[in-house]
Amino acid sequence: MTEKLKFPVGSFRVQGEFSESQIKSFIQDIKDFPKLLKNEIQNLSEKEIDTSYRPEGWTIRQVIHHCADSHMNSFIRFKLALTEDNPTIKGYHEDIWALGNDYTQMPIVSSIQILEGLHARWTKLLESMRPEDYKRTFYHPEMKKEVALDRNLALYSWHCKHHLGHIKLISQRNN
Known part of the structure; x- marks a missing residue:
């Protein structure tokens, strides 16, 4: 049960090359994520937003702020790879970032706006x-x-589907 809570859409697995239709589908997922996220959170209360989707997991607030930061990092990695020859990227400690006040206390609207523009x-x-x-x-x-x-x-x-799955766990738990 804990594994299903941790990975509601399953763990990430890659096999072989990607077809043109798979690439288009992945792009559509990136395009749709902010809208799907807004739809999932629109009926959540502040209490639910501050609820963890699993024991020892992040709150929905932390998940949303994490998505903004993680997706910004990924976008920058795309830009670097497209403009440099195999650049070395900078990693970050997402678990430590998630403990900051900007993750635990800030309203989610700022990260939703970041995600809309970024995506x-x-x-x-x-x-x-x-x-x-x-x-x-x-x-x-x-x-x-x-x-x-x-x-x-x-x-x-x-990653988009993974974290939408976490948010859906809270919605389903409270219905």
């Missing part, structure tokens, strides 16, 4: 990329490997 720009960038652009890479020092942009796109498609 509009990110979608425009993704739609303008050529197939060969998705093969460009960045080096992730924590993972100690190169990450291709198509794989990173697949990861963030999953």
Whole structure:
């Protein structure tokens, strides 16, 4: 049960190359995320927003602020990989970031606004990329490997669904 709470849409798995239709589907997930997120949270109370989706998990407030920060980092990684040859990216400690006052006390509206603007720009960038652009890479020092942009796109498609799944757990629990 804990695994289902931690990974409501399953864990991220990648197999082989991505087709053009898969890439388009991943882009659509990035494009749709802010709207889907707003739909999921529109009926949540402040108490529910400050509720953890699982024992020892983040609150919905922390999840939303995390999405804004994580997706900003991913967008920057795309820009770096498209303009530099296999740049080394900077990792960050998302678990420590989630403990900050900006995660635990700030209203979620600021991060929703960030996500709306960011995902509009990110979608425009993704739609303008050529197939060969998705093969460009960045080096992730924590993972100690190169990450291709198509794989990173697949990861963030999953990331959107993953955290929407966490928010849905709170909605379902209270219905």
